[in-house]
Amino acid sequence: MERWWQLLLGLWTVAPIWAGDKLLNVCMNTKHHKQKPGPEDKLYEECIPWKDNACCTASTSWEAHLDVSLLYNFSLIHCGLMMPGCEKHFNQAVCFYECSPNLGPWIQKMDLSGPGERILDVPLCQEDCEEWWEDCRTSYTCKSNWHSDWDWSRGKNRCPRRAVCHPFPHYFPTPADLCEKIWNNSFKASPERRNSGLCLQKWFEPAQDNPNVAVAHHFASTAPPWEISYTLLAFTLFLSFLS
Amino acid sequence: MGPQVALLVGALAGCLLPARGCLMCDQRVVEALDSLDKEYLPTHMAPERHKEVMETIRHTVRNFWDLPYSEDTFMGVIDEATMETSVLGFLRSVRLTTNSGIADDTFVKEFSWMLTLEKAAFQRNVARFQREAFCPNKCGTMLQPLIWCSNCKKELHVCRKPYDCGVRHVNVHEKEDMILDCELNWHKLSEGLTNYSFYRVWGSNSETLVYEGKQPTLTKLLVSPEDAGTYRCELGTVRSGPATIIHFQVTVLPQRIIAKTMPMSSTFATRAKAEEEIGVDLSPTQEPSECSKPESVQRGRLIGLLIWCFLLLIIGFVTGVLFFRYGMMVDSINSWFGTDKAAAAQD
Numbered sequence: 279m280e281r282w283w284q285l286l287l288g289l290w291t292v293a294p295i296w297a298g299d300k301l302l303n304v305c306m307n308t309k310h311h312k313q314k315p316g317p318e319d320k321l322y323e324e325c326i327p328w329k330d331n332a333c334c335t336a337s338t339s340w341e342a343h344l345d346v347s348l349l350y351n352f353s354l355i356h357c358g359l360m361m362p363g364c365e366k367h368f369n370q371a372v373c374f375y376e377c378s379p380n381l382g383p384w385i386q387k388m389d390l391s392g393p394g395e396r397i398l399d400v401p402l403c404q405e406d407c408e409e410w411w412e413d414c415r416t417s418y419t420c421k422s423n424w425h426s427d428w429d430w431s432r433g434k435n436r437c438p439r440r441a442v443c444h445p446f447p448h449y450f451p452t453p454a455d456l457c458e459k460i461w462n463n464s465f466k467a468s469p470e471r472r473n474s475g476l477c478l479q480k481w482f483e484p485a486q487d488n489p490n491v492a493v494a495h496h497f498a499s500t501a502p503p504w505e506i507s508y509t510l511l512a513f514t515l516f517l518s519f520l521s
Numbered sequence: 522m523g524p525q526v527a528l529l530v531g532a533l534a535g536c537l538l539p540a541r542g543c544l545m546c547d548q549r550v551v552e553a554l555d556s557l558d559k560e561y562l563p564t565h566m567a568p569e570r571h572k573e574v575m576e577t578i579r580h581t582v583r584n585f586w587d588l589p590y591s592e593d594t595f596m597g598v599i600d601e602a603t604m605e606t607s608v609l610g611f612l613r614s615v616r617l618t619t620n621s622g623i624a625d626d627t628f629v630k631e632f633s634w635m636l637t638l639e640k641a642a643f644q645r646n647v648a649r650f651q652r653e654a655f656c657p658n659k660c661g662t663m664l665q666p667l668i669w670c671s672n673c674k675k676e677l678h679v680c681r682k683p684y685d686c687g688v689r690h691v692n693v694h695e696k697e698d699m700i701l702d703c704e705l706n707w708h709k710l711s712e713g714l715t716n717y718s719f720y721r722v723w724g725s726n727s728e729t730l731v732y733e734g735k736q737p738t739l740t741k742l743l744v745s746p747e748d749a750g751t752y753r754c755e756l757g758t759v760r761s762g763p764a765t766i767i768h769f770q771v772t773v774l775p776q777r778i779i780a781k782t783m784p785m786s787s788t789f790a791t792r793a794k795a796e797e798e799i800g801v802d803l804s805p806t807q808e809p810s811e812c813s814k815p816e817s818v819q820r821g822r823l824i825g826l827l828i829w830c831f832l833l834l835i836i837g838f839v840t841g842v843l844f845f846r847y848g849m850m851v852d853s854i855n856s857w858f859g860t861d862k863a864a865a866a867q868d
Contacts, residue, residue, distance in 0.1 A: 323761050344681055358590045358597025361669060362676050416672050418597070443590065445671075 301382030301498040305333035307395045310349055315379035324366065325373035327484045334377035342372040346434050349376070353434045357418035357443035364414035364446075370481035371410075375464070380478070380494035401468035402457050403477040410480075411453035414446040422449040425462035542583035543599060544643070546673035547608045553615050554579060565624035574629060581636050585643050586670040594648045596655070598667040598678065603650040607643050614639055656680035657707045660687070661765035664713040664758065677712055679760075688768045695776040699744045701769050703754035704737035714764055715757040722751040722768075749773040 305311045311333045318332045318339075325332070325339035334342070341348040345355050345365075354360055354368055375381075381397050388394035420441035421427065428435035437443065450456040454467035470477040478490045544550045558575045566574060588595045599607075614635050623631055656665060656678075663680040686705070693699040703717050719739040720728040731752070732739050741748055752769040 326761060340684055343679075355592075355596060356590070358595070358671075359667070359669070359678060361672075361674070362678060365679075416669075416674070418671065437590075 301385075302494055303331070303379050304382045304385070305379060306381065306385055306397065310334070310338050310376060321377070324369040324481065325377050327482050328373065328377035328379075328488070329484070331379050331488070332377040333379050334373070338376055339373065342376055343369050347372065351434045353436070356428075356435060356437050357420050360417045361413070364417040367410040367413055367480075371460075371465075374480040375461075378478075378490060380488065380490040382494060383497040397464045399463060399466040401470065401477045402465050403468060403470060403472045403474075403479055404453075405472050406480050407453035407457040407465075407467045411446070411450065411456045414456070417446055418443045419446055419449055420444070422455070423459050423462075425459075543586040543604070543647075543668070543670040544607060544611055545583055546668060546670070547604065549612060550582070550608055553612055554582065557615070557619065561619050565622070565628055567625065570625075578632065578636070581633075581640075585640050588644060588647070592651070594644075594651055596651060597670055598655075599647055599650055599670065600654060600665070600667055601675075602654070603646050604668055607646050610642055611639050656682070657710065658682050658705070660685065661705070661756075662758065662762055663707055663711040663764065664760075665710070666712055684766070686765050686767045688770055691769050691771045692774055693744050693771065694774045695745060696743050697777070699739075699741040699748065699771060701739040701752055701754065701771075702737060703739075703756065703765065703767055705765060708737070708756065708765070711764065713759040715759060718755045718757065720753045720755070722753050728753065744773055746773045 303315055305313065305315055312335060315331050315333045318329055318334070318336060320336040321329050321332060321334070322336065322339040323343060325334060325342060328334070332339075338349065345359075346353045349372070354365065360368070375397070381400060384397045384400045385395050386398045388396050420437035420443045427438055429438050430436075446456070450459065457465045457467045465480075468477040472479060473489070475493055475496060478493050482489055554575075557578070562571050562575060586595075586597070590596060618628075618632055618635050621631075656663060658680055660683050662682070664677045665680055666675060667678045668675050689701075691699065691701065701719065703719070708714065716733050716735060717737050718733045719731045721731050722728050737756075739752070739754070749771050752771060754765075754767050754769070755763045756765040758764045
């Protein structure tokens, strides 16, 4: 009987690490992502940093840069043209979302029945949110939550009737508001700074290695894989009753 | 605490209000309005109304760009040319109004009306720009310098259209010259462009660089069948992606042969061609004689001349003979008459 206990205890400690590996170097299950991450030599502009290991194809990387992205028919120009400095951050964010193989710990199922997946509360470094907010101060938008309430009557989103175009700070008073409400809490504004190992960068210099690999590793190993834990607990209790 | 809050509110308000408005980005417009404020109105408007009128005018001009956003009419940006047209039109209208020397209520009415017309003109200019000059490229990437009306900043907008600019099919005869032209009409309007590069494409994954430089055309003289195949031209930018990619599918057709028949016709052909090249305008009557210039003509003329001489000779001879004969005939007739008369006289 003791053997069983030891085995279960061993499993209990191993399980989190084993489950954690499944969260590393993976791609989301969506229409545009690849099945598995791999090298891509023809990525476009802001997506180039992920060339060594990417979840996006060359054509996806190109489409990520369009004013009205073909990926989601979402128009960034709903209040006129964005300043180039602001547009750059959005392109980087879409590239991060489409190309990064390090989002595993934050992938969630969209709904329990369907196959689609999304990310939730990916912790972006403080500098990332701040620079994004700062460079978009002179660009315009008309809503504080971009997730819903758009006028889709003409194929791409337009400002709803009574929504007036104002500079970004009017609808996103702080950098955290921008990061979190742009895509329905896909991102979270982390208080951590870059190189702390506790937050992800939405973009990095192509010459440097992907700094998000280590961060994903950290979050993957500490994440409690609750399904496995509870199963083991139930099994252990069951066995304890038996013996 | 107090002044800091006020500053914050002021800063926020600055962010919220439409800051400059398109026309006000131009220094000449600002100066014209200042001159109106400091020079014209003090002498043409009651002091108590001066400030209010001036503020209304400034507010109206600042709001010229308060137009609905739509990809057909206005996207918050204009180019240098549209700005220039609009500014000059506006200044002209202001000058006309101030030159008339009107004052007080008349001034307010006329100036308001002028501003209404100018705003409509501005709207038209902007719509025309949006339709015709905004991102004129139909493919590839163009870097267009634009002015943002919200903050008067002039920056490069990246106009991204469908990535590939297509395939051109080029047919060239052997031993003639092949010219591949990579230039599109918007290339001269774009900024941030670097070099044209031409590659020879072999199979699916390998290419060799044939030319790189500022020239948009690749010329190959006296092509041979080995030059047929696929070529790719690429126009680079200062950013990472290319501005234009065009593929050329080159087919080398058999050599053109110019037909060689009789010498006359060939000389005719060369002469006619020579005349074409020089551009001499020949009248149709001249041509036949021009065509038959050489010895054959002269020979013909000589023969004709000879024939004529001969004929003349014959005629002369016949005439001479006739005269002679005639003379003889006359004599004989005379003598016959004479004998007759003599016979008659004898009876």
